[in-house]
Amino acid sequence: MSPIVVVENLTKDYAGPSKSVRRAVDDVSFHVNEREIFGIVGESGSGKTTVARVLLRLTRPTGGHVSVAGIDPWSASREDRRRYHEVIQVVFQDPYSSMDPRMRIGAVVTEGLRSRRTHDRPVPTVAELLDLVGLPASYERMYPHELSGGQRQRAAIARALAMGPQVLVADEPVSALDVSMRGQVLNLLTSLQVELGLTVLFISHDLGIVQQMCNRVAVMHNGRIVETGDPVKTFENPSDPYTQRLVASVPRIPVS
Amino acid sequence: MVTSLVIAPVDVPESRRHKKRIGGITIPTWIGVGLLALCALLGLVVLLAPPFRNLWTAQDLRATFLPPLSSGHPFGTDNLGRDLMWRTLAGLGVSVAVGLGVAFLAVTLGLMVGIVGGYFGRAADVTSNIVIDVTWAFPAILLAVVFAGWLGPGLLTVVLALALTEWAGFSRIIRGEVLSLRERDYVSAARVLGRNKVAISLRHFVPNLLPVTLVLAVYFVAGAIVAEAGLSFLGIGAQPPTPSLGSTLAQGRDYLTRTWWPVILAGGVLTLTVLLLNSVSDQLREHFDPRIGRRR
Amino acid sequence: MSAPVIEFKNFSLGRDIGTSWEPLVTDMTLQLQPGEILGLVGESGSGKSLSALSCLGLLPAKVRPLGGQLNILGRDSSTFGDEEWREVRGAQVSMIFQDPMTSLDPCFTVGSQIVEAIRAHEDTSAKEAQGRALEMLRLVGITDPEQRFGAFPHELSGGLRQRAMIAAALVMKPTVLVADEPTTALDVTTQAAIIEQVVQLQQQLGMTVLWISHDLGVVANLADRVAVMYAGELVEVADTKRLFADPQHPYTMGLINSARVRSAGEPFDFISGSVPEPSTWPEGCRFAPRCSRPTSVCQEHPAMTQPDSGGSLRCFHPGMAVVS
Numbered sequence: 001m002s003p004i005v006v007v008e009n010l011t012k013d014y015a016g017p018s019k020s021v022r023r024a025v026d027d028v029s030f031h032v033n034e035r036e037i038f039g040i041v042g043e044s045g046s047g048k049t050t051v052a053r054v055l056l057r058l059t060r061p062t063g064g065h066v067s068v069a070g071i072d073p074w075s076a077s078r079e080d081r082r083r084y085h086e087v088i089q090v091v092f093q094d095p096y097s098s099m100d101p102r103m104r105i106g107a108v109v110t111e112g113l114r115s116r117r118t119h120d121r122p123v124p125t126v127a128e129l130l131d132l133v134g135l136p137a138s139y140e141r142m143y144p145h146e147l148s149g150g151q152r153q154r155a156a157i158a159r160a161l162a163m164g165p166q167v168l169v170a171d172e173p174v175s176a177l178d179v180s181m182r183g184q185v186l187n188l189l190t191s192l193q194v195e196l197g198l199t200v201l202f203i204s205h206d207l208g209i210v211q212q213m214c215n216r217v218a219v220m221h222n223g224r225i226v227e228t229g230d231p232v233k234t235f236e237n238p239s240d241p242y243t244q245r246l247v248a249s250v251p252r253i254p255v256s
Numbered sequence: 257m258v259t260s261l262v263i264a265p266v267d268v269p270e271s272r273r274h275k276k277r278i279g280g281i282t283i284p285t286w287i288g289v290g291l292l293a294l295c296a297l298l299g300l301v302v303l304l305a306p307p308f309r310n311l312w313t314a315q316d317l318r319a320t321f322l323p324p325l326s327s328g329h330p331f332g333t334d335n336l337g338r339d340l341m342w343r344t345l346a347g348l349g350v351s352v353a354v355g356l357g358v359a360f361l362a363v364t365l366g367l368m369v370g371i372v373g374g375y376f377g378r379a380a381d382v383t384s385n386i387v388i389d390v391t392w393a394f395p396a397i398l399l400a401v402v403f404a405g406w407l408g409p410g411l412l413t414v415v416l417a418l419a420l421t422e423w424a425g426f427s428r429i430i431r432g433e434v435l436s437l438r439e440r441d442y443v444s445a446a447r448v449l450g451r452n453k454v455a456i457s458l459r460h461f462v463p464n465l466l467p468v469t470l471v472l473a474v475y476f477v478a479g480a481i482v483a484e485a486g487l488s489f490l491g492i493g494a495q496p497p498t499p500s501l502g503s504t505l506a507q508g509r510d511y512l513t514r515t516w517w518p519v520i521l522a523g524g525v526l527t528l529t530v531l532l533l534n535s536v537s538d539q540l541r542e543h544f545d546p547r548i549g550r551r552r
Numbered sequence: 553m554s555a556p557v558i559e560f561k562n563f564s565l566g567r568d569i570g571t572s573w574e575p576l577v578t579d580m581t582l583q584l585q586p587g588e589i590l591g592l593v594g595e596s597g598s599g600k601s602l603s604a605l606s607c608l609g610l611l612p613a614k615v616r617p618l619g620g621q622l623n624i625l626g627r628d629s630s631t632f633g634d635e636e637w638r639e640v641r642g643a644q645v646s647m648i649f650q651d652p653m654t655s656l657d658p659c660f661t662v663g664s665q666i667v668e669a670i671r672a673h674e675d676t677s678a679k680e681a682q683g684r685a686l687e688m689l690r691l692v693g694i695t696d697p698e699q700r701f702g703a704f705p706h707e708l709s710g711g712l713r714q715r716a717m718i719a720a721a722l723v724m725k726p727t728v729l730v731a732d733e734p735t736t737a738l739d740v741t742t743q744a745a746i747i748e749q750v751v752q753l754q755q756q757l758g759m760t761v762l763w764i765s766h767d768l769g770v771v772a773n774l775a776d777r778v779a780v781m782y783a784g785e786l787v788e789v790a791d792t793k794r795l796f797a798d799p800q801h802p803y804t805m806g807l808i809n810s811a812r813v814r815s816a817g818e819p820f821d822f823i824s825g826s827v828p829e830p831s832t833w834p835e836g837c838r839f840a841p842r843c844s845r846p847t848s849v850c851q852e853h854p855a856m857t858q859p860d861s862g863g864s865l866r867c868f869h870p871g872m873a874v875v876s
Contacts (some may be wrong), residue, residue: 085450112449183822251769
């Protein structure tokens with residue numbers, strides 16, 4: 001197993017009120033191996049989403065380095081930067097705001113195809129993409145608001161996979177969905193990960209989901225990683241006091 | 257027990273009647289839009305179509321100051337014996353042409369500067385803000401005088417002077433909208449998909465800015481019509497023999513002691529047109545505003 | 553059993569869609585017994601929030617009761633005018649929301665809003681009201697109430713803000729507290745603290761609580777009884793222990809399974825299909841299209857029944873009964 005995502009001493013400061021500085025990410029280092037589902041758990045403000053945004057080249061880091069499949073997006077050459085969109089893709093949390101309400105699903109899922117650089121792989125059609133995520137081809141003509149949250153999230157996955165990425169960042173992909181529909185999307189993600197050999201960076205505040213689907217987990221708190229390890233062992237026997245508090249706070253359904 | 261899905265309301269006061277809609281737009285809005293289109297068409301045809309030209313330029317010094325409802329001149333005639341009905345219609349054409357020209361130029365410029373300022377980095381934002389502030393500090397009338405000295409008075413001067421001042425306020429609004437749109441997840445997703453700023457602007461910003469643009473464009477038309485009338489009244493706008501509602505007002509003022517109807521007619525048409533435009537703009541805003549209208 | 557504090561009797565709500573009324577909540581029969589914590593669980597569009605809002609006469613524009621009855625502290629709420637609702641709100645029934653910013657005015661300090669809540673109902677001096685506001689802030693677990701009293705809502709963290717809202721809601725010592733997903737926007741560690749606080753206050757003040765949530769885990773740890781809503785109607789009401797140990801309605805089972813953590817590597821449970829919009833509710837059993845074992849009888853609309861095991865249920869095939 002070789003690491004495909006490498007994060008080294010990553011720091012991100014935001015300007016706070018009156019010249020103060022808020023450190024959102026504080027000296028974070030971790031790596032994700034190829035074909036691994038790596039979970040990052042933490043509460044709001046823990047810095048987990050900022051780490052993802054730096055990897056996605058959406059937020060410029062203050063210090064440290066990141067690289068995905070050997071490309072550091074923040075110091076890459078122009079050509080590497082263009083290729084980067086075929087290396088890493090994202091599924092956002094809110095399927096209601098992650099699609100332009102004025103675009104049809106067909107246009108949504110193919111939006112990135114025009115910026116594809118490598119032409120050795122065939123360009124997928126809308127029907128193929130929708131089929132990949134279990135949506136009927138007829139959805140091509142629909143608008144996002146005509147779909148349920150779960151269907152929209154499937155379309156968001158199709159949009160990301162259209163680029164043929166090696167790494168998929170899933171930022172709280174089911175927390176905006178109804179509980180009874182979360183499993184559909186999570187199972188789809190898991191099976192696509194196996195089928196396509198994806199590496200998944202799974203960002204969540206839901207310890208249960210992370211425990212069930214991730215190979216490894218990093219727990220973040222106040223911008224730092226406080227614990228890394230096997231999710232089951234980490235949550236059953238947390239060594240860090242914050243992880244202990246977090247695990248104890250999760251409301252659990254009594255086992256029948 | 258089988259509960260039918262449609263339940264008759266019990267002791268519920270009749271709620272306010274729902275407006276009937278055609279294509280999602282209420283009937284009063286359609287009527288307003290239809291009336292506007294009719295006025296615009298009529299005015300432009302009378303102004304521009306050669307067969308009509310003679311009707312509003314022909315002078316008859318034997319029939320000056322005819323009152324309204326005179327034979328052959330339903331609106332009466334002016335100091336040179338020109339027919340006021342045709343001159344008012346042609347004046348309406350001038351207003352419409354100026355209004356549309358100003359709105360088109362101001363909206364295009366405002367959209368471009370607003371999007372560039374809101375999305376193309378700090379330097380672009382600072383620069384565009386300075387330009388907007390300077391433009392805002394510049395009264396349209398001053399610019400019109402400058403242009404009149406340079407290009408000579410005329411409708412082109414009026415259109416340029418108004419468009420080059422009016423766009424600034426619109427641009428500020430667009431910049432604010434873009435600042436909010438750029439934080440949407442679908443814009444982040446497009447960036448991750450490798451779309452560049454121009455593509456994102458055209459694909460995501462412009463379509464989503466269209467409602468606010470349309471509403472404001474109609475306001476611009478109304479504002480430009482009033483401003484054109486003002487400038488023509490001052491002699492900077494339409495030059496004789498081109499009739500503008502403003503120049504008709506100005507001429508009418510000179511003879512106000514003898515006749516009142518040129519002023520009342522031109523002023524009345526001006527007021528009605530602007531009222532109609534503003535009400536259509538209001539209705540469009542209501543239509544596009546999800547808090548008021550029905551979501552599309 | 554003493555008289556219920558809030559009683560829905562075949563209650564239904566609908567939205568004005570111009571030509572007719574689209575039902576949003578139908579045939580709801582539920583009693584809130586004094587001193588209990590009742591969890592009302594459902595997914596988006598189940599009607600749980602609207603049912604809660606109707607207990608305070610706070611329905612959104614165009615939504616109105618269509619039938620049945622809603623009794624609040626023994627009085628028929630359909631007879632209430634604006635004046636009666638004002639008396640009910642805050643003093644008898646109080647509510648806390650998911651987002652405290654919607655119920656706290658950003659232009660006023662937290663303390664002044666609690667004082668205002670007191671003086672809206674009682675003719676007390678500002679000084680006395682202030683004393684009670686401070687006491688309430690302390691009671692909801694705010695450590696330095698004197699300092700927080702003068703703070704504006706945006707100056708507080710999410711957890712503190714939620715506590716301040718609870719203080720404002722409870723300062724009149726209402727009989728009933730309606731809590732509409734008050735911890736959904738909070739982190740789990742904060743959520744745990746708030747839940748603990750509400751339970752403690754409920755015992756201290758002898759309140760009745762209607763706790764609305766989409767999170768079964770929260771309700772399992774908090775409520776005495778649980779009512780499950782699906783597509784505008786109650787499908788199962790039972791004691792919390794019984795409901796989680798032996799769910800009868802297939803939707804309840806599916807929901808519990810969807811929320812339950814399985815061993816690593818196992819697939820996730822879910823209910824197939826998606827939650828229907830009110831306009832597409834089926835005529836018969838509304839859950840049938842997503843149910844794993846519907847039969848021809850499910851084409852009919854099931855009524856609420858009272859099985860021997862206690863509680864109530866809306867299903868033709870309760871429990872694990874195998875249907876051929």
